[in-house]
Amino acid sequence: MGKITLKNPVLINGKQVTELNYDTNEITGVLFAEAEARKSSGKTMSIVPASEFDTSLHIYLGYAAVIAADPSVDWSDLERVKGPDIIQFMRIGRNFMLGVSEKDSPAESSEEPTETSAEYITPAYQISNESDSQILS
Numbered sequence: 001m002g003k004i005t006l007k008n009p010v011l012i013n014g015k016q017v018t019e020l021n022y023d024t025n026e027i028t029g030v031l032f033a034e035a036e037a038r039k040s041s042g043k044t045m046s047i048v049p050a051s052e053f054d055t056s057l058h059i060y061l062g063y064a065a066v067i068a069a070d071p072s073v074d075w076s077d078l079e080r081v082k083g084p085d086i087i088q089f090m091r092i093g094r095n096f097m098l099g100v101s102e103k104d105s106p107a108e109s110s111e112e113p114t115e116t117s118a119e120y121i122t123p124a125y126q127i128s129n130e131s132d133s134q135i136l137s
Helices: 029-040 055-069 085-098 130-136
Strands: 002-012 015-022
Touching (some): 002 085, 029 055
Antiparallel strands (some): 002 015
16 A cells, blocks of 8 residues: 655545555456546547556556545546646556556655765776776877
8 A cells, every 4th residue: 555645635525635545456357447448538549559658547547546545535536636646646557557566666756855875886997007098098
């Protein structure tokens, strides 16, 4: 189970919500089929080469993961999510389609910068003798 922190609160069940729990392990075949149907509703037919690249499906699978964790949340509630918050749902759905578990992927909503190392990944080229230094100059 994971948690999404929204930058733009959304009205769900009469309350402004800024955090939502989700669980991709609880997505059922029915929720998956509903996500597929909803991502296509009202749109013209578009061909996506593979479901791994279907960002609209990924968003709705992210919504499905929230509904799986809390059935009191409705699809229409989640369809009101806006701005960069949509990307969080897309990542959840993408990771689900790629078989990446929540514990394998880094926290998506972390606002903290990552730590950098002062060490080089590969050692600097060392010149072994004087003839090599002439070639490199």
